[in-house]
Amino acid sequence: MSVPDDRRYLETHEWHRLDGDTVTIGITQFAADELTDITFVDLPRVGAALAANRAFGEIESVKATSDLVSGVSGTVVAVNEALADNPALVNKDPFGEGWLIKVKATNPAEMEKLLTARQYEKQTGQE
Numbered sequence: 001m002s003v004p005d006d007r008r009y010l011e012t013h014e015w016h017r018l019d020g021d022t023v024t025i026g027i028t029q030f031a032a033d034e035l036t037d038i039t040f041v042d043l044p045r046v047g048a049a050l051a052a053n054r055a056f057g058e059i060e061s062v063k064a065t066s067d068l069v070s071g072v073s074g075t076v077v078a079v080n081e082a083l084a085d086n087p088a089l090v091n092k093d094p095f096g097e098g099w100l101i102k103v104k105a106t107n108p109a110e111m112e113k114l115l116t117a118r119q120y121e122k123q124t125g126q127e
Helices: 028-033 108-114 117-124
Strands: 014-019 022-027 038-042 054-061 065-070 074-079 101-105
Touching: 014 065, 014 108, 022 065, 101 108
Parallel strands: none
Antiparallel strands: 014 022, 022 101, 038 054, 054 065, 074 101
């Protein structure tokens, strides 16, 4: 399993990809595989304020319900509406079409505190 090195990671398995001052957030392939069949994703509304290292929603599967955590503070500017009808997109393509939200970061430097791909691989035993 390959962990893209163009993004940063939380120990709770969320990935963060910075583009300008906007951060796209999703969950990793490792997390999607652990959850198995994802059945529902509860995401915030556009305009919601997020705080770094705080839950912003939940993801449910046939196995468990888990909090979704943001590694950056900011305002939600987009939500992946496709997940409302097809939450399995997260299983199918967690690093692409299965993205969760986009956040206009108030402090993009918070990304530097997140794990690199290599650090995340080491934490999950994928190295």
